[in-house]
Amino acid sequence: MSVRRLAEQQPASFAFTPENEAWATREIAKYPEGRQASAIIPLLWKAQEQNDYWLSKPAIEKVADMLGLPRIRALEIATFYSMFNLEPVGEHFIQLCGTTPCMLRGAGAIREVCENRVGEQRKVSADGKFSWLEVECLGACCNAPMVQINDDYFEDLTPESFGKLLDDLAAGRPVKKGSQAGRVSSEPEPGKGGSLTDSALYDGSVVGAWKQRFDEARAAEKEAAAKAAAEKAAAAAADKK
Numbered sequence: 001m002s003v004r005r006l007a008e009q010q011p012a013s014f015a016f017t018p019e020n021e022a023w024a025t026r027e028i029a030k031y032p033e034g035r036q037a038s039a040i041i042p043l044l045w046k047a048q049e050q051n052d053y054w055l056s057k058p059a060i061e062k063v064a065d066m067l068g069l070p071r072i073r074a075l076e077i078a079t080f081y082s083m084f085n086l087e088p089v090g091e092h093f094i095q096l097c098g099t100t101p102c103m104l105r106g107a108g109a110i111r112e113v114c115e116n117r118v119g120e121q122r123k124v125s126a127d128g129k130f131s132w133l134e135v136e137c138l139g140a141c142c143n144a145p146m147v148q149i150n151d152d153y154f155e156d157l158t159p160e161s162f163g164k165l166l167d168d169l170a171a172g173r174p175v176k177k178g179s180q181a182g183r184v185s186s187e188p189e190p191g192k193g194g195s196l197t198d199s200a201l202y203d204g205s206v207v208g209a210w211k212q213r214f215d216e217a218r219a220a221e222k223e224a225a226a227k228a229a230a231e232k233a234a235a236a237a238a239d240k241k
């Protein structure tokens with residue numbers, strides 16, 4: 001996880017559009033008197049949406065002021081959650097999951113595609129089309145490796161399918177969300193289903209095999225201990241003669 005700091009270049013000000021201002025007022029009104037600060041996450045999110053998907057310092061301060069919060073409290077929240085971008089992002093903002101299940105399933109190779117195609121992490125590509133960031137688990141581990149691009153998940157990636165996805169996005173072609181390997185949600189891959197319907201799971205031939213090994217190892221230990229005790233007793237008896 002990278003250090004999260006505000007962008008060096010900041011705009012002079014931030015104001016919600018009249019439509020978003022009205023939305024924010026309705027959102028704040030959902031909370032009981034004295035608990036308006038609880039609206040901070042949706043307000044920060046709306047500010048980010050309006051601001052090309054990143055939060056500037058004036059935007060964070062504006063939200064704090066609307067909620068009657070010390071500005072430092074809003075800054076603490078905005079800098080804590082990786083869902084809030086603190087610097088400009090590309091038109092297609094890629095969040096690459098780098099947590100263990102994704103890493104074990106090939107996230108390292110997906111990361112290389114990001115580096116080769118887009119460039120350095122947290123930097124917008126020259127054409128403004130892409131930027132990327134490695135993040136912690138995005139909750140789609142069953143379909144690892146995966147990335148989130150803007151609001152959508154793309155799963156079961158290979159370097160080839162991910163490269164094609166970036167080509168299609170760059171060219172403005174329609175893309176398929178979700179699994180890129182053809183499976184539905186996190187169901188088994190086509191042709192590889194049936195793991196829980198395998199009768200071997202229930203007839204003892206799988207579980208029984210390792211249990212049998214443990215039982216055999218325990219029996220061998222017992223036998224060795226009994227043999228050692230018998231030898232010791234025999235040696236003691238011989239000494240007495």
Ligand code: FES
Nearest residue numbers: 097102137140141
């Ligand atoms: S580890 Fe990648 S989505 Fe959970």
